[in-house]
Amino acid sequence: MFREITKVDENNPIRFMNYRKHTSIFSIVLLLIALGSLAVNKLNWGLDFTGGTLVEVGFSQPADLELLRDVLETNEFGDAVVQNYGTQRDVLVRVPPRENVGADSIGDQLLRLLQSEVDQDIQIRRVEFVGPQVGEELTEAGGLALIVAMICILVYVSFRFDWRLALSAVIGLFQDVIMILGVFSVLQISIDLTILAALLAVIGYSLNDSIVVADRIRENFRILRKEDSVSVIDISLSQTMSRTLVTSLTTLLVLVTLFLFGGQMIEGFAIAMIIGVVVGTYSSVFTRSTIVLALGISRENLMPPEVEKEGEDLEQMP
């Protein structure tokens, strides 16, 4: 039974492109919501980008956060954010960057304070200090990485396929990234360097999808001489549908296990990837195909003389 779920009759393809008006409106609405949330809620930038100090400690019993806040308040750490991390016993304290000298010793001060005032036997789990300048550089490098990745992909796909497919692929990637960031801004999950890694991994993943589809579109334009562009795209999407679903499913399987068992530090990464895989699958089926059609793709665009597929040679053989 579940073998048949993804089976599609190629001679009677699903007419995905008939719904392209609806999906476009749906995409635009989602994008507007995401952008709206980004504008209103903003992103919860993590320590890597804002700079500051973060201390994660383990208490021997469930921690009294109110007491902790009081202690910190009376010791000139009124701006510290205190929260549980993972379990009741683990606590994360985050202090925004300080201008004065000795900013690099805030972590030690915090630890000494917690040790003397709250609990003798606290366990140091993690201390992170990021200077404001380093934070700025990481933000810059991160933004740059995303942009460079998109440009490289644009160039590579244009070279291998056609600029229309490349442009639609990159627009789809923008949609993926904005949607992930939108969800992060709604849920106020903190954005750290692993999220950046996840964004780039999503770009890679989502692109896989578009390339598989693009490859099939190109092939079908050559084989199915009588069909129009809309039909060719519908047929291509239908033919690759089972692959799209199976791969998304296996990737989601590992991501969900990562989310469930991978621990706190990798949680954000897993969430970003899960959203990315779902949105990426959607965008490679609907968004990109719709844009490719709007850009006016036709058979002639995909008939470069130099690219000969091995399959075609075989077909001409007796």
Place this chain on the structure above:
Amino acid sequence: MLNRYPLWKNLMVLIVVLVGALYALPNIYGEDHAVQISATRGGEVNTQTLQQVESALRQADITPRGISMENDQILVRLNSDEEQLAVREMLVSELGIQYVVALNLAPATPSWLESIGGAPLKLGLDLRGGVHFLMEVDMDEALGKMREQMVTSVRDRLLEERIRYRGVREDGNDVVIELRTAEDFQSAVTSLRNQYQGYETRTSAADNSIRLVMTELQLQEIRANAIDQNITILRNRVNELGVAEPLIQRQGQDRIVVELPGIQDTARAKEILGATATLEFRFVDMENSLSDALQGRVPFGSRLYPMRDGGQILVENRIILTGDHIVNAATGFDENGRPQVDITLDSVGGRLMSQATRDRIGDQMATVFIEFVATGETTEEGRIEFERIEEVVSAPTVQARLGSSFRITGVGGVQEAQSLALLLRAGALIAPIQIVEERTVGPSLGAENVKAGLTAIVAGFVLVLIFMTIYYRKFGLVANMALLTNLVMIVGVMSMIPGATLTMPGMAGILLTVGMAVDANVIIFERIREELKEGRSPQQAIARGYDNAFSTIADANITTLITALILFAVGTGSIKGFAVTLAIGIVTSMFTAIVGTRAVINLTWGRKKRLTELSI
């Protein structure tokens, strides 16, 4: 014949997989608790040290699992962590301050594997616990000192040559000299042109000015020197911490990365890393006899100092000048091609030196190196106690009245000259450093991360294996074989590459490649199913499925590889780890999923002439 691989291709697959498995093998042997002994401050690790260690162990009735000497280090493998701590304590008091005894985990890789370069995966700090510091060298300070030095030097020279000038000033990194008359300008040009290494002379007759432009090379050299100097100092400091495998390395223009695995107490680490070394020049007491002093009759106004290469020396208490007047110290060669150390002082230092050496030509001048070494004790306020250790690193004879730049000859070989220059520079902190990033992971969190990562990988893996078997039946089993091989190969390749470390995001990367590696097989298998549906024979369907899928898979993977490379370029630490595992995973998965599965399928189904059905 459609689905047959030639013998060489089958053999290649087999060999690649075997090599991958071979290098993944060291990871199953685990690690021994060990202590590592290395020398510092003139100490030397030799067979005598080895015997000393062995006899100490015998006395304490401890039988080590192994003891070896390699690269001037002694490694003692022990049976448990309690034994490790006890032995360390014992050896510290036994060997004394000239040796560093560090706790370590030594891989228990069998020697035959080690001899072919096999080693287990290196774990990142987020998995093994430890401290990561990013330090920034204050280059402005270094350049500022250099500029000041240049301005004074130019002024002195003009004064000496009796050339009147309107002004000598800094402009960026350049020095601008303004003169009043054309004659002064001419003589200044003759005097200054090409006199300063690392500067280009540009003259402008129109406004009687000369500009000494710092060359790009000189700028780079100042930067490199400031970094090297700090790295040297940090390395000495880190030795005090007794860390087994520290990493100290330059990053970018003006930063230094310090990674100290296993260190928990960052406050202590920071204090020790921040401790300073200084340098003093003093005259050797030539009037009183050394042998009297050695017998306890130390004359008033002098003191006995240990020499770095053994022995004692009697040195005056009066300090000529301290190391902070040193601007640079570099190795060079004298007229006879023997190594020497060139020293440059700032203007105040030059004046002091000139005054002091005026009537003491022929005397010896001692260079006293002073460092502060943590004793391991703490004061009542919880601060670490430092012990001041002083030693004479060289005591050359003064040949002439010295100025702001002089040289020390007869220092021995190039090696000795270099280490003296390093010490001289280390004594004069040209450019201070500041910690700009710190990441500490406690050992419990590290262990938890390893456990969580492994659980996630195993669980994700098993789910995918089950799914593939149900969905693609026998072909699914083939894909599963490829997946398992892929995992072994990722581990093998990562163990092979010296710089690759496994980090927490790296573990996510492995899991992600598992998810994505299936993709290649899904594309191929779906294609085969399509071909079958179009009525082709099973053998043809297999061949066409693979052929048609290849370019799709290649394109898809290349784009992912692009993103991995970009991540590697911009990422730091654990993110780089993710990029590395992702990139390696893409390459190995392409191999196992395309070539590997084809080999198995060819061997299983390729030979069957009358194949009517495929289990796909």
